[in-house]
Amino acid sequence: MMSRKVLYVDDEDDIREVAQLSLEIDPGFEVRCCASGASALAEADAWQPDIVLLDVMMPEMDGPETLRRLNQAPSTKGIPVVFITARTQTHEVERYKAMGAVGVIAKPFDPITLAAKVREFLLEA
């Protein structure tokens, strides 16, 4: 099976570590992590992931801003982005979708099913 590249962006070290392990449950995933929006932009440009998982609340460049810039740059435009957030009120979810996110995963996520959810988004995208 062709390996899929997943980029996980979160400013919390602990969550990045857990997320990486959770995503690697799927042997078909190659996972890289970034700790800020800025480094995510660079990584996405260089590595060309199949999907980007973005934390919403990050210092300096937050998730929505990172998404906007990803969509602006020709090299990263079209890479599906999923928001990972603790704020999942209905109107917020709608807002994220309106920004161009293909989906929203709520924190705290279930580590066992996280990879499967990401697979679903990859299939839909």
Place this chain on the structure above:
Amino acid sequence: MTATIWQSLFSNLAVISLILVAWGLLSDSSIGRRLSKSVEAVLLGAIMAAGTVASMAMATPMLTGFIFDLRAPLIAASAYFGGPPAMLVTAAVAIAYRLQLGGDGAIPGAVGIVIAAAIGFLFWWKNRSRDKGLSEMLAFALAVAAGSLVTFLVYPSSVWFGLLKQNWLPLVTLVSLSSVMIAFLLSRQLKAQELANTNMIYRAMVDELPDPINVKDVEGRFMIANPATAALMRAASVEALIGKSDQDFYPPDLAETFQRDESDMLKSGATRRIEQIALFPDGSRGWHDTLKAPLRDEDGQTIGIITYNRNITEQKRVSQLKNEFISTVSHELRTPLTSIRGSLGLIAAGVTGDLPAKAANLIKIAHSNSERLVHLINDILDMEKIESGKMAFDIRAMPIRPILEQAIAGSANYKPERRVQVVLLDDAPRAQAMVDADRLHQVVTNLLSNAIKFSPVAGVVSLAMERREKGHLRISVSDRGSGIPEAFQGRIFGKFEQADASSTRDQGGTGLGLSIAKAIVERLGGAIGFHDRDGGGTVFFIDLAESGPIKSASHLAREDARGRILVCEDESDIAAVIATMLDVEGFASDVAPDISSAKSLLKTRKYVAVTLDIKLAGESGLDLFRDIRSSSTSADVPVIVISAVLDDAMKALNGSAIGIVDWLEKPVDPQRLHGALAKIVAARADRRPRILHVEDDDGVLGVIAESLGAEVSITPATSLKEANELLAQGHFDLVVLDVILPDGSGLDLLPDLPADSFVILFSAVEVDREVGAQVKAVLTKTKASELDVARLIRGLLPAAHSDRDPVAAGGGHSG
């Protein structure tokens, strides 16, 4: 002489009128209003006393020493309205003045005064309130008149008869007339005074009230307002408000909003409580809890609007702070919880390798508690959203069944160690309601997890949907647990309520689930409740109004009367796919995920067919198949076998395939399903000859059944008892009867059969000629084979089943 007594009494009447006018002026004056009740009574007594003095002074003596006047009505009325204090004052003054006038009539006159006072006192005693009825006042007047006549008895015997004869008519007439007049006027005055007092008290209350209260006419112009209203509206005084409306004081947007609220209230005619934006005198805006009520006149006509405002700005602010706090804290909790739940989940799932048993157990405990914390935070956030009105509802007409199916699928992983099965009973095919699908799903999931939680191990939970009285849908979840303790029943929908504290620990509930469920259902315009289940356990139900395309009663009846198929399938999404296909084909369906629940459904509900997953929930669907066939109630239910492993299944069933309509492979092909259902429909339409085969030998039953194939419907009975039950249930065209049965002789059945029955005896024992005459044919097992029996049946059937030709229907892979 007669003219004189009339004149004398009439001039007395004028005195009384003057006295009453004087009393009215006094009691209405500002001094009169401030008097206490006892002082008022004494004053009344004094004025009445003055009246008696004046009337005695003005009266013309009829006979020297004897005076006839209208003092009696005054004295009696004084006692009647003023009670003992007034009576004492009036009577004392009147007696003193009469005695001072002297003459032979002085003593009788004093006696008359006492009699009048006593009559007034008696009436006062009977009714001390100021509210005297007209008939009571008439009785009072007649009593006073009679009292005046009684007084004649104490006159000297030489004069009384003459005086009575001369004066009785004018006395009776004018005494009673003036009594009524006095009583009537006094009672009106006293009532008016009381009303004025009450008004004054209300006025004072309203004026002192710190909250604005006012009354407007139906056009919105102020009729009455308190100073708080004037202050709120920055009017110079209350008087400056009267006749003006909101437009004169508020910016147009606010005034319009207020007016809309008022016209809404006037339209509905009912009292309303609303939360309104308020503009305060300092220019800030806040919130009022506002009551709007219609003001009605005596005929019930609405003539105004009563408004009462309570400032709840602070309350709103505090509750908003609370909600924001909860929201922030919950979100802040979620971030560290993401790492905790993630780490524990990964270790518990063995992603990081195996742990020593003790460590694994501790990790399991930590993991399940972190899951609980996640649920708790989610529930708290939901509760906060509901309370602050921020929970968004996407309400539209939705088919309900898929929501129920998803809820069952979602609860499949809930407490698998309890092995609780959920069956779906759909008595409202194609029902739709105005709901938010996600929210209803949340509620049903909550009820299901509660039911699973409180079910005994390996128990059954039913999720049912039915149509109640016109246009109402009921979704119910029943468990067979121990029920809800009575003491807890009243609090069950409260926040953080659990039947006992330990259940929270054992079962991992948050105590918020039901209170969220109630809030959601109410928001959907429905109702939620529960009752005990017959036979133990609890039923929770959700009532919703059915919506969707408007259906006629006959249409609904048709829909409810559709053939029902039992889907035996443990994978809920596959069950849902099959159910959808069945729905397209015009069948209603129930879903049973395991054999034991399927068996119990087959006993209690009627099905035209069963679809059977041959690998049901780890058990063999074949067992169920055998059960279906051997049970008297479902022996001839057609079965559609659905399986992913067709070859094995076919082999296993080889040789007993009677009644299997078709074999379908997973994934189910709608075309093939259609074909199978068509056969069932055909079989239902053309009634095949029905044969009852009473036989305790499976081999004999099988061979005869196979040789006759699907042309006939054969119902086996392996005992006398079973045969009797089947015969009681319905008609059979032909009966094949064994004589030696486990519980008696088959011959015992003969007298109970209808006279025209076709009976074939097929037995190892010879029977005598007499018995042989009662039946169509006798075959002996050692001499004739099963095939002979089958041939004989075929020969007899046209006659037995004469109303219709046997139709080869129902196909099947027999023999």
